[in-house]
Amino acid sequence: MAGEIPDLEAQVRTGTGKGAARQARRDGMVPGIVFGGDTDPLPINIPFNKLLTMLRKGRFKSTLFNMKVDGHDDVRVICRDVQRHVVKDLPTHVDFMRLKRTTKINLYINVEVSGEEECPGLKKGGVLTLVRPEVELVVTAADIPESITVDISGLEIGDSATISNVNLPEGAKPTIDRDFVIAQVSAPSGLASQSDDEDEDETAADEVPTTEMGASDGDKSND
Missing domain, CATH: 2.40.240.10 (Ribosomal Protein L25; Chain P)
Structure with a gap:
């Protein structure tokens, strides 16, 4: 910046x-x-x-x-x-x-991503979403970073990287006082839909209609 x-x-x-x-x-x-x-x-x-x-x-x-x-x-x-x-x-x-060199100001700083080639979640077909392309930080006028970097090299599918995972420049801090998400790796839409269908199939298989059970018991008694 x-x-x-x-x-x-x-x-x-x-x-x-x-x-x-x-x-x-x-x-x-x-x-x-x-x-x-x-x-x-x-x-x-x-x-x-x-x-x-x-x-x-x-x-x-x-x-x-x-x-x-x-x-x-x-x-x-x-x-x-x-x-x-x-x-x-x-x-x-x-x-x-x-602004003096020591003046504290709020600025939006661009977010860059590293570790994409090593990310196990992406290797398995996951999709990277940069939730916050910019982050508002309190910085000093003399030490304004061009960008901050979030490392996703260890993320699996379903994992997220938050602001606490980012090494901020000295003297800089987020304006939001909580650990918010910067980037996440999610399952591709096709895989997510397939997983949902499988869950529905398993639920259906576990459910046995009571009417069929009643009919079966009736048949046995007639025998």
Whole structure:
């Protein structure tokens, strides 16, 4: 993830207050502010269409951005608030926070799988399901992993790998406070259906209709 931090280009907003913000919106921009760190707050404008596209992709407020503003050094930021129009639900203002290296943030980290070639469950025809392709972690801004890896080399059919099986980067922890499933190996659908049919056949064989038993006893008494 550290090598995939998306750029977010912005412009310095000249002037402050409601008048400058309204002018920015008329110009097709969304006014915003960058705060935090050891630097004064910086008023900015972001192109409306670009911001709307990123918002529609989802998880905007849990994505780390590399903000680029002309005349200023690039800085890592994370969104802290998006104000929207009460009727149109379109963005009208956005707040970003500068991040120090020690800042703790919540980010979605991609999950990679290892051990597929050694996995006994897959060798027997099992199917791998990656239940969580991403996991939300609390990480420090200076130590953001590109991904986390779940090892399935020991999984049999029906087994699961949970977050406790993953070696997380130092200082990182899941936002969910329980041992949730990351990946699982299940039986192929055809094998599962066949197993269900066999179970039904065994149940049917064990069941002897009482009417037949009664008829049989009657026949014996007549003899």
